Amino acid sequence: GAAGDQAGPSIFCVSDGDGVVSDNCKIAFGDGVDDGTATLTMIDCTDDEDCSTNGGNIGIDTDIGTSTVVVHTSIYCPSDADCKIIYDDSASNDVTLVDCSSATCNTRDAITDLDTNAGTNPKTAIDCSPGADNCKVVWHDNSATGGCLDANSLCFADCINAACTTPTLTAVDSDIGTTTNQPPVAIDCAGSDTDCKVVYGDVTAGDVFFVDCPDAACTATGRTITQIDATGGGAANVNYDVDLDCVAADDC
Numbered sequence: 001g002a003a004g005d006q007a008g009p010s011i012f013c014v015s016d017g018d019g020v021v022s023d024n025c026k027i028a029f030g031d032g033v034d035d036g037t038a039t040l041t042m043i044d045c046t047d048d049e050d051c052s053t054n055g056g057n058i059g060i061d062t063d064i065g066t067s068t069v070v071v072h073t074s075i076y077c078p079s080d081a082d083c084k085i086i087y088d089d090s091a092s093n094d095v096t097l098v099d100c101s102s103a104t105c106n107t108r109d110a111i112t113d114l115d116t117n118a119g120t121n122p123k124t125a126i127d128c129s130p131g132a133d134n135c136k137v138v139w140h141d142n143s144a145t146g147g148c149l150d151a152n153s154l155c156f157a158d159c160i161n162a163a164c165t166t167p168t169l170t171a172v173d174s175d176i177g178t179t180t181n182q183p184p185v186a187i188d189c190a191g192s193d194t195d196c197k198v199v200y201g202d203v204t205a206g207d208v209f210f211v212d213c214p215d216a217a218c219t220a221t222g223r224t225i226t227q228i229d230a231t232g233g234g235a236a237n238v239n240y241d242v243d244l245d246c247v248a249a250d251d252c
Contacts, residue, residue: 006033008071008087016047016080016103023049026105028085030064030071031057038065040073040087044104055104061111065090070121070182078132082162086114086126086137093117095124095139095147099163110163115139115155117146119179123241125186130193135159136218137167138187138198142179150174154185154200158217168217173225177203186244188252197252199228199244206231208242210252 009029016024024045031041040061045051064071069090077083083105085098095115101107115122119142128135141147141155148155148171157167176183183203189196196218198211208229214222246252 008073010073010075012075012077014077028073028075036067038069042105058106072123074126076126076128086124088122097164115147117143122179127187127189129191133162138185140183156218184242186242188244188246190246195249199242
């Protein structure tokens with residue numbers, strides 16, 4: 001958070017057809033924050049495990065905030081030429097998804113606002129393991145308009161197409177605090193459309209919670225939310241982050 005995390009980098013490594021994943025990573029981050037021209041940027045590391053050979057810095061969105069912005073990105077690549085990036089556009093308070101159509105993301109099929117009034121610096125996470133046209137996205141939504149219909153909520157989007165133009169939105173928790181404190185979020189669906197897991201910080205309760213979704217849109221019926229840390233979600237800790245990896249639905 002704040003000065004320690006202004007660029008908000010995220011990384012995903014995917015095979016470019018040679019069966020090797022480790023030499024073909026994609027990195028999304030906020031560039032130009034120091035001089036006030038914050039730009040969502042992607043680097044394509046090409047057949048190089050240390051990324052010294054890459055496709056250059058590709059600017060995707062050149063107006064996502066000023067020198068005070070805290071960028072949060074999350075990237076998932078179903079294939080080498082089909083990465084999805086979710087990020088906060090603090091210049092307009094949006095949460096936005098980029099659907100890349102090339103390996104470097106210098107061309108895009110679409111850029112879609114999932115939330116047009118998410119608030120200040122919301123943290124985001126994406127998982128497209130269920131399919132390139134079936135991504136799941138979570139973020140912290142500070143407003144009752146523009147995204148989920150509950151202010152200060154954990155918002156879950158179930159995309160039904162590659163650009164996520166008409167997602168089903170669910171407020172998983174409707175009282176987790178304001179985005180000023182940037183409650184952390186993470187998601188892992190382990191390839192399943194109907195069994196995603198989510199971890200998030202709740203500033204209001206001061207806890208970290210684990211969500212077991214019962215269906216594609218993570219609706220309330222059958223959903224379980226379990227406290228896994230009684231103090232980790234407090235306001236003093238929300239500038240940290242959370243992460244999640246599930247090797248199976250019952251082994252996260």
